Amino acid sequence: MSKSWVNSRVQSLQPSGIRKFFDIVAQMQDVVSLGVGEPDFPTPWHVREEGIYVLEKGMTTYTSNAGLLELRREVSRFLAEQYGLEYRAEDQILITIGASEAIDLAMRTVLEPGDEVLIPEPSFVSYAPCAILAGGVPVAVTTTEETEFRLTPDALEKAITEKAKVLVLPYPNNPTGAILERSDLEALAKVICKHDLLVVSDEIYSELTYGTKHVSIASLPGMAQRTIVINGFSKAFSMTGWRLGYAAGDSEIIAGMTKVHQFTIMCSPTVSQYAAIEALRNGMESVKKMRNEYDLRRRFVVHGFRQMGLECFEPKGAFYVFPSIKSLGLSSEEFCSRLLQEEKVAVVPGTAFGSCGEGYIRCSYAYSLSNLEKALTRIGRFVKRMRQQS
Amino acid sequence: MERKLLEILERNSRISLEQLAAVLEISEAEVAELMAKLEQDRVVLGYHAVIDWEKANRELVTALIEVKVTPQRGLGFDNIAERIYQYPEVTSVFLMSGGFDLTVIIEGKTMKDVAMFVSQKLAPMEGVQSTATHFVLKKYKQEGFIFGPDTKDQRAAIWL
Numbered sequence A: 001m002s003k004s005w006v007n008s009r010v011q012s013l014q015p016s017g018i019r020k021f022f023d024i025v026a027q028m029q030d031v032v033s034l035g036v037g038e039p040d041f042p043t044p045w046h047v048r049e050e051g052i053y054v055l056e057k058g059m060t061t062y063t064s065n066a067g068l069l070e071l072r073r074e075v076s077r078f079l080a081e082q083y084g085l086e087y088r089a090e091d092q093i094l095i096t097i098g099a100s101e102a103i104d105l106a107m108r109t110v111l112e113p114g115d116e117v118l119i120p121e122p123s124f125v126s127y128a129p130c131a132i133l134a135g136g137v138p139v140a141v142t143t144t145e146e147t148e149f150r151l152t153p154d155a156l157e158k159a160i161t162e163k164a165k166v167l168v169l170p171y172p173n174n175p176t177g178a179i180l181e182r183s184d185l186e187a188l189a190k191v192i193c194k195h196d197l198l199v200v201s202d203e204i205y206s207e208l209t210y211g212t213k214h215v216s217i218a219s220l221p222g223m224a225q226r227t228i229v230i231n232g233f234s235k236a237f238s239m240t241g242w243r244l245g246y247a248a249g250d251s252e253i254i255a256g257m258t259k260v261h262q263f264t265i266m267c268s269p270t271v272s273q274y275a276a277i278e279a280l281r282n283g284m285e286s287v288k289k290m291r292n293e294y295d296l297r298r299r300f301v302v303h304g305f306r307q308m309g310l311e312c313f314e315p316k317g318a319f320y321v322f323p324s325i326k327s328l329g330l331s332s333e334e335f336c337s338r339l340l341q342e343e344k345v346a347v348v349p350g351t352a353f354g355s356c357g358e359g360y361i362r363c364s365y366a367y368s369l370s371n372l373e374k375a376l377t378r379i380g381r382f383v384k385r386m387r388q389q390s
Numbered sequence B: 001m002e003r004k005l006l007e008i009l010e011r012n013s014r015i016s017l018e019q020l021a022a023v024l025e026i027s028e029a030e031v032a033e034l035m036a037k038l039e040q041d042r043v044v045l046g047y048h049a050v051i052d053w054e055k056a057n058r059e060l061v062t063a064l065i066e067v068k069v070t071p072q073r074g075l076g077f078d079n080i081a082e083r084i085y086q087y088p089e090v091t092s093v094f095l096m097s098g099g100f101d102l103t104v105i106i107e108g109k110t111m112k113d114v115a116m117f118v119s120q121k122l123a124p125m126e127g128v129q130s131t132a133t134h135f136v137l138k139k140y141k142q143e144g145f146i147f148g149p150d151t152k153d154q155r156a157a158i159w160l
């Protein structure tokens, strides 16, 4: 055995068991997939056209470290108009390479070795690794279907120790589709303030809520100073490949994050930044259209799972449903790999998002109705067979 | 509700009652009733498929004809438009603003068919002052649908 050059921290990041399952999916042909976490719509044409125009003009130099001031101004206006948030473009907003980079920067900027980071689960996969790489210690806080996968003040209170410093607030949630409403946030804010926590609020799905408008915790009295709002263009504007997002918060924290960003990234992609200005200025109609389309599919899929006799929590945000498969007596991973082998449908085991995701599967509805229908037919057939066997 | 139903049907009228009921969160009976009413009120005029006839190997030429007409006292353009749209080969008739009055879209088997229609039926019609016929060479997009192969889903099958 030769020695490993990879440090222990990186080694400690588990490439989850689910990796194997993913590799099988990647090699299979003709899979009907409900497995992806990105929109199926192309970026709105006017935004792509702006990108083309910028390339034609040769506007391909670096921008300022924090991002184009013009873009930060648009972000500032957008956050104010949509969520009533007030951030100065000059020193309270940083343009990043997707929400992904913003999550990493937030952890690296605020954590001291050993600081605990509270992470409600099930949730997106990058919070814990980013916390670990920044020297922090992730602490999972379980959310359950009984409370609509909302983080409750009780569960939060119980998870807090002396070392707790950061609370990640991943709502609207991937993979459950759960949201938090104003009253939930107000109750949580009390606990957060009492224990003097900093909130990293990942609001990447904020434009994709159905029936209620998204509320940012930073809009509550006294919360702006202790919240880093993270958002971006990937989901709302269907711009995943452009790699652009942002963080907004207290100027001291944003200055710190900008420092890290400056040394590791220099600046976010220039063409994407110009395209994002166009998206914020003229893209809200497209956002609305896509939201309406998702909403339609959402109802269709929830109905489909309930028809199969599976319990399916009604998601109010993002573009995922998280039906329970507990009644079938299979583990999430078993369910997913057998569904893949037997019916060629790819969905993601709930356990990919934390161990409390056991008994659930994540299905994305960022697909055409006909694709969804095809997938639901196959899943329905599979579920029926499993029932007969058990 | 009505608006939403119409928007869905406009894009895909083949969606089932069951699916409509799920998506609109009302019962199937209510959907059926609403649709019947919209049809009766002539809000929904009909349902059809958008077809790439070229791909289906059917010979078909489409022409767009600009028509200038003399409006009639008391009747305006309605009377003449009606006389034009009665012809089964005419698929659309629109009253226009600007340099001419009516856009007439016509389909025929050959260019000759279309030319015959214009010279023998449309041009001599009382009230028609002039016509200008433009043949469609290639269709790229019609009623929101793009001609040609489906775009492939470029996304990986699975992604967190």
Ligand SMILES: Cc1ncc(COP(=O)(O)O)c(C=O)c1O
Residues within 6 Å of the ligand: A037, A097, A098, A099, A100, A101, A124, A170, A173, A174, A202, A204, A231, A232, A233, A234, A240, A243, A244, A245, B160
């Ligand atoms: C909850 C959540 N946060 C962040 C991201 C990353 O988004 P971005 O493309 O902006 O890096 C994703 C992407 O799937 C996500 O689901």
